[in-house]
Structure formats: C-alpha cells, structure tokens
Amino acid sequence: MIETLISILFVYLFIVLGYASKRIFQEDINTKTLTLMSVYFLQPFVTVWGFSTTKLHSEHFTVPLVYLGIILALLLPTVFISKFLFSDPKDRAIFSIAGFVGNTGNIGIPLGIALFGEASVIYTTLINIANVFVVYILGVYLYSRGSFSIKDSLFNIVKIPIIPASIIAILLNIYDVPLGIQIKEFFKMGAYAGIVLQLFLLGTFLQGIRIKELHPKLFVGAMSQKFIIIPIVTALILSATPLPAFVQGVLFMEMMVPMAVANINLASLYDCKPKVVTSLIFLSTLIFIPMLFLLSSIINVFYLC
DSSP: OHHHHHHHHHHTHHHHHHHHHHHHHGGGSOHHHHHHHIIIIIHHHHHHHHHHSSOOOGGGGHHHHHHHHHHHHHHHHHHHHHHHHOSSHHHHHHHHHGGGSBOTTTTHHHHHHHHHOGGGHHHHHHHHHHHHHIIIIIIHHHHHHTTSOHHHHHHHHHHOTHHHHHHHHHHHHHTTOOOOHHHHHHHHHHHHHHHHHHHHHHHHHHTTOOGGGSOHHHHHHHHHIIIIIHHHHHHHHHHTSOOOHHHHHHHHHHHHSOBOTHHHHHHHHTTSOHHHHHHHHHHHHHHHHHHHHHHHHHHHHHTOO
C-alpha cells in the first residue's frame, strides 16, 4: 500500500508543476487554451493508444457494460434529485455528473495493479475506456446544460473529437488492423502528453481556488455521493451479478477512485464553475488517500478471500 501511495504522489507531482507555473506566470498561462489543446487534440490520442495496447475479446465487454449499467442506474435518480437540492443549474450539473467521472486511468490502473496484480490491467483498461464515453457523452451534455440549451448541449457532444476517435480505434482493434511500431509510438507519445497535460491543467486551476467559497451543500452532497452512496449501491448491484469476486472487486475499486481531472476540462469548456469543480476534485483526492486503507480492507475481506 505504501508503494501505491508513493506511485500516486509521483504522478501528482505534475499537478504541483501546473500550480507553480500558474502562480509564477499568472495570466501568461491561459487555462482555456490548455483545455482546448487537451480536449480537441491530445485526449483522442489517449483513447486510441489505450485500444492499441490490448486485443479485445467478446468476454471482456461484460465488465465495461456492467460499469456503464451501474453509472446509468445511479445517474438517472441523481439528476432527478439535483433539481430539488439546487436552484442554480450549474450546481445541479456539477452534482449530477462530477462524482461519476472518476479517475479510472491515472489512479485506477496503477491502484488495480497494487491491489489485484497485473491480472487486473485488462479490466481497468476497459473500464477506463468505458469512462471515456461517460465523460464525453453524459459529461459533455450535463456540463453543457449548466450554460446551454438542450439542443446546443447535444451538438456539443458531436463536436468532441474523442468519440469518433474511439469508434475508429474500436474498429481497428476488432478487425485486428496491424499498426506499425512507429505508429504505436506516435500514439503513445500523444497519450502520455495528454495525461501529463491533464494533471498540469489541474494544477493551474488549483492556483486560484478558494475552498471557503465552495457551497457546503454541494461539497457534502458530492462527497457523500462519491464515497458513500456510489460504493454501497455498486456493492449491492455487483452482488447480484454472476461476475467472479475478483472482477467485482476491480469494478468496486474503480467506482471509488476520486473525481477525474476531465471534469475540469468540461467545466472550463462550458463555463460551468471550473473553480468549484477543481475544489471538489482536490478535496476528493485528499479524502481518498486515507480511504485507501479502508478500500484495501474491504477488497481483501469480500473480494480476495
């Protein structure tokens, strides 16, 4: 577990670099430009590279489908409840989706290796890919609704290039289209750049946040949803599935990872209180560190026994 914490801390050093750059250079660092570069140019590389690393088989699709099913089962009542909890449409949008956009890649994949071994990689990779569709379809729509009409929000989904890039990548994988070493390295370089830029971008937003300005109801609601409601409901749903305990454990872990940096991309892109979203991501990451020990105990008792 100590090695896992150290690995995560090293990954998040890029956040520190982003924070330092924004603090030193102030307005010379344009967060909107970084967001556009990430969403429209580098994030498609992350998805295409992810699909090129593992050959998909029919039995593998069950895991991401279960993951998406859990997300939808929880998301629909959350959207309904948000209408009664918040009058501000932007607060409703943040509460509705932020907790479901988890850091299934930067934290989920290395954490899976630490808790379950390398046998978990195929599952965490597929869950991360499924999360891409959650982010860039449901996430784009709900964050857009904080500032845009239904029609414009739907159009925003079409404009995001990561969805068609993902579809192309899936087809290339399914039909086993060969990619040369140079092409794979090209995608890998773009993917690593995309991951680093995501973390760097979080740091730039952290520089200007004011935790005290975060509405207490939104904080309590989002954290309760992320670390109490979602894990409990996930465990109940998984217990009713025929999935092996090992796979259930991987899914349970991925549903508990802290909020993803991708939330900032969308909140910034659609003017949906990016500073507030950044505060929630930062706090969820802090809360998750001590919860790692609880998560490890739950997995050892219920999923690796």
